[in-house]
Amino acid sequence: MPVLPPGYSIRRLQARDFEDVVETLKVLTVVGDVTRTQFEETLAYWKSVTLKVGAHSVPTYNPHVVVNAGGRVVATGTVLIERKIIRNCGLVGHVEDIAVAKDQQGKQLGLLLIQYLTDLAHETGCYKVILDCDEKNVGFYEKCGYRRCGVEMDHRL
């Protein structure tokens, strides 16, 4: 069983993570000129959206980070929880935007974060958790306990 390196931990994304998270996400794709204000507004929006599960109110957006012993964000990822009608008004978790800082790869931080987010989604009551990935990453996600189940398609203007 892989474990986090000494001093590393996983926690929710916080406003003070702005610079680290933007830097980490650049490994994944174009982030653009996101300002601190836009970042904080997005965090506040994410926090405001909740879901009723039984008697509890749980967050719909669950952005998390891996921080190293010095408190620096070294990986990030989210699980978004969707309420459906199918499957007895079931819940589905969508794992999104997994990124690991370039100098931190090879420590299994991505795998540990994905397992964390997947467990969180199941504990919230999701009957399944899904994610989309490149063909070249299928083997990695299989190591995280996922299996290939379909094709992702996109539409862009």
Next chain:
Amino acid sequence: MPVLPPGYSIRRLQARDFEDVVETLKVLTVVGDVTRTQFEETLAYWKSVTLKVGAHSVPTYNPHVVVNAGGRVVATGTVLIERKIIRNCGLVGHVEDIAVAKDQQGKQLGLLLIQYLTDLAHETGCYKVILDCDEKNVGFYEKCGYRRCGVEMDHRL
């Protein structure tokens, strides 16, 4: 350009669609014993979750139906709009749970509904709209303007 048959229209899902929508969704997967109360609570939840785009508040969940000339729901589908940090705090549309009643297939209702939901997502400001499908439906979604871009993976307990 395909068009809806005479008298058919596309509109938002409403509480009075309960029986028709549950029946239509059964084409897709297991719906389970969803009660009218659970359905109405889900609709109320969906309606309560909004997103700020510029000065406007727009719905996060956008469940729609195709109704025939007699007002019966004959197809259903949703686009869920996700707020991200990447791509300048961009928006992504997730097309979910497209189902067409068995006796209504061959009228291009699925294609028209998907185009409607895709346009709605782009008009809301989504930089891309994505969906997951079975390998056997790739050709159909290509006709809807989508292209293959990745692999869907799932995790179930």
